[in-house]
Amino acid sequence: MPADFISNLYVFILAGFVGFELIKRVSPLLHTPLMSLTNALDAIVVVAAIIITGRHETRLTVVLGTIAVVASFSNMVGGFFITDRMLRMFKSGKSKQS
């Protein structure tokens, strides 16, 4: 088993636990923005897509990489955008009066 695999597994398990503990605390009020925000964060796969595209190895990998950049970057832009739009709408009774 490659050493990289083991260190990645450590990271995966620890990040999973951190995620579990943090997400448990998110109020059900914000479950929709939670899903769109984690989606936008997940769109960080765009960095891998950029590398595949920019390494310019074969025509196939450039095509696949380009599509992957489009798909993930649109998720990133749209995900942050809509999450912020949703969160701006959440107002408490007090802040509404003031």
Next chain:
Amino acid sequence: MNTLALQQYLDFTYIAAVVLFILAIKWLSSPVSARRGVLAGEIASAMAIAATLFNPDLVHYKWIVIALILGAGVGIPLGMVKMTAVPQRTALSHAFGALSAALIGIAEYYVGTAPVSRFQMGEIGLEVIIGSLTFTGSLIAAGKLQEILPQRPIVYRGQNIVSLSVLGGALGLAVALVFNPANTFLFPIMIVVALTFGVLLVTPIGGADMPTVISLLNSYAGFSAALLGFVLNSKVLVVAGALDGSSGFILSVIMCKAMNRSFTNVMFGAFGQVATGPAAAQEARPVKSASPEEAAEILGAASKVVIVPGYGMAVAQAQHKVRELYDLLTKRGIDVQFAIHPVAGRMPGHMNVLLAEADVPYDHLKEMDDINGDFPQTDVSLIIGANDVTNPAAKTDKSSPIYGMPVLDVERSHTVMVIKRSMNPGFAGIDNPLYYLDQTLMLFGDAKAFVSNIVKEFSNSHG
């Protein structure tokens, strides 16, 4: 700058991005700090992309720039959709996320520089299977939510056996590839089989189960990104994927609990099929109905009102009219709260977003457990487009398909008013005994039209 030092700068940027990702989710826990969370996520993503552009492996930028511009062009309109379209947009974004993870895995397999080892083949195989099935599954879910595809469950005999054999086929091909990664002709077949499985997986699932399915697809999309991180040895992907995956997983568990069902039951149960028989056989029982004038009068005399919104409110786009009613009642000194069931609507938190859009203050949106104790002191419960989540049979009738599902105790309030198009049971086909109770009044009509008639009554009679 030599390459090694540059690589270290890149690594530190990724580490900073990971820290900001975690803070982003931490800040999202409360509506007060949530927008800061979005900002943290944006900064982290921008940093990571900027750093990646300095990666010395990149030799050609043309297609990167074109793809980034196209991606922004697709993403911005998708970020501007109406709040009622958020469930299908979310399903579509799961599809995009899974697609890009799958495509990168596929490209990694075909990169000719070094032959893939058996171990890598296993990682790539699993990653591409999960990414592909999530891609087509999410597209089907988005199609159902957009009502391009029928929302009812589509089932046939032996369906589960067929679906599971297809999944087994995809996994079998992956195993064959692990034994001999050079069998390149098997790889595209495996992808097609996995894509097919995604279609088979979601097609039989009905609209009412969408909150669970969307959450589950969310977690698949996250885990496929994490697996891709394993393939590429990229820790930033492992962390982002693990966060997204665990978020989807937790949400699916919450959704399943809120319906008292197991994962297997949601995925393979084809909800509602059992119920059609007995519900159809039921004879028409008498119900009491009321006009908008009567409803307005009863609401005006109340001192505590609980509004229960459901998917029907979203379909009728009634949320703004509901907020007008909320304003009128609140102005008269009536205490108005909203009771939000976890699976009301088509995705987790759907109702909260719609009502927040309509300017209802979020401190009046109450979770089921927080409001269930209030119903005995409630004068009027007004149910708008919700059905199963108010069904008292879930507590008493062991033969009911939703027996054991936690529901809102609306029948404990003095008066129950239900806005509903007709007495037809929903597509789940489950009869709701609530409608035949003595204190229940049925308000027949379109949710938006009926609420605006009530609002009109108030403005006519009370200035």
